[in-house]
Amino acid sequence: MRHQEDNPELVFADLPVGRTFKPLEYPVTPKLIQDFIETVGDHHPLYDEGLAPPGLAAIYARLSYLQDHTMPSGGVLVKQEFEFQNPTRIGDTLKVQAKVVESYLDEKERKRVNFLIEAKDQKGMPVSTIRLYAIWPK
């Protein structure tokens, strides 16, 4: 996978409410799943039947808003929520789209950014909905 660190930083000014990122195409390849399973150490037998680990969402959610950018240092993910509507199968290609649903300075002047991220499979079936609540560093 390409190093995101070579990309420009995604800063608060780039994240107005309503910004919708281009959909991320995320191929769920056997190699990706094998590497994921080995890294995490999660060897559930259903993965041998073609199910992809739901924990992949932790990766593609972040990539969906950092396709052309890198994350500035010092940010805090305050809260995260994941909902899995349908299983992902090995061989699927997901389309993952992030949208900024809130972007504001809080009472302590901290830069708050909240994302809604939706993933669908190649047939358009919803796979997951993810909500990320972040304090952006700059």
Add this chain to the structure above:
Amino acid sequence: MLKKMKPGDLLPVIEKEIDQARILKWAQISGDFNRLHVDPEFARQTRFGGTIAHGPMSLAFLNELMMECFGRGWAKGGKLLDVRFVTPIRPRDRIRIKGTVKQVHGAYIECDLVVEKQDGEKAVIGRAVGLLEPEGK
């Protein structure tokens, strides 16, 4: 796989050892090569005093526990809620991914989850709702 649960029941415990090699592997599959995770020299000079594991790796561990408990009832219909990173996980940490049944609504089981370090310090907290599969599946 869980078959029947009541409030207060403990979920199975998953244990992991975190090392720099695992953190580097996560960087490779996620594309997140932030130096705070992968460059020990750089990380030593930050407020963390050394490298830390990627937060999303802990989410993968929570998902692993939920898959063990609910299987297909996690992959279709599972919800991971209110997940918060409390303290960083570092190389050489031994972590335990644990959970307790909080409420039962028919086949839906709500659990409190925690990723705990070797000294009992909470690294990640959250809640989950999974669906018990019917007996025999």
